[in-house]
Structures are given as C-alpha cells and as structure tokens.
Amino acid sequence: MTTTGLHGDKILPGARALRRQAVRTRKEFGRTVEALVSKAGSSERVHEAAGRLKETAASHVGRLVEDGKLDSARGGAARVATALRSHRTAAVAAAAVLAAALLARRSRRARRGRAV
Structure with a gap:
C-alpha cells in the first residue's frame, strides 16, 4: 500500500x-x-x-651467536675488508675488468636481439 505525500x-x-x-x-547491516x-x-x-x-x-x-657462527661471519668480512684495503689497486682493476665484461655481454645481447 502506498499513500500520497504532503505535496501530492x-x-x-x-x-x-x-x-x-x-x-x-537489518540483514545488510548484519552482513556488514x-x-x-x-x-x-x-x-x-x-x-x-x-x-x-x-x-x-x-x-x-641467539643460536648463531651461541654457536659462534655470527662472529665467524663478521671475522670473514673483516678479513676481506682488510685484504681489499691492502690491495686497492688490484681490487679496483678487478672491478673494472668485471664491469667491462658485463657491459660487453649486455651490448652483445642487445645487438642479437635487434638483428633477429
């Protein structure tokens, strides 16, 4: 049933x-x-x-510390840092050769991709 409003x-x-x-x-509210x-x-x-x-x-x-493995990893990192400091020139040269090799490889792959 419906009724007419005030304005008709x-x-x-x-x-x-x-x-x-x-x-x-109520159902919608319950789901919400x-x-x-x-x-x-x-x-x-x-x-x-x-x-x-x-x-x-x-x-x-905690287990790593108890086993001494955490300290051995830190010691290894310290040894590598010391070696790099004492042989800087060799380390820089090795890094440059590695970077050049990676760039050459990337360049070759890019050329092969365009040629195909």
Whole structure:
C-alpha cells in the first residue's frame, strides 16, 4: 500500500513496504558487521603471526651467536675488508675488468636481439 505525500507528487511506501525495507536493512547491516568482525580477526591473526616470526628470528640469531657462527661471519668480512684495503689497486682493476665484461655481454645481447 502506498499513500500520497504532503505535496501530492511523492508516493510514500506503506507499512508493509517499510517492514520489508527494515528487514533488508537489518540483514545488510548484519552482513556488514560480520565482515568488519572478520576483518578485525584477520588483523589480529597477522599481528600474532608477526610476533611469532619475531620470536623465531630472535631464537635463530641467539643460536648463531651461541654457536659462534655470527662472529665467524663478521671475522670473514673483516678479513676481506682488510685484504681489499691492502690491495686497492688490484681490487679496483678487478672491478673494472668485471664491469667491462658485463657491459660487453649486455651490448652483445642487445645487438642479437635487434638483428633477429
């Protein structure tokens, strides 16, 4: 059922139509709330997983320190740095040769791509 509005040109819904609209709105609202709760739950799960990963990483680093592997890696890096400092000219020459070889390879590949 519908009735005429105050201005005569608008038709207002009747009681049944209003009830149906209220039911639809409640259902839609319920779905929206469920989606928000689900989204909040997934956010919490992500934070929990991140916390577990942090704990796992901390335990792995702790094991490396206990085993002395972390210190040996640092020692190896220090030895390489010392060797590079003492032989700078050779290191620069080796880096230049490597860079030239990589550029030549890249140039050859580019020419082959255009010729085909």
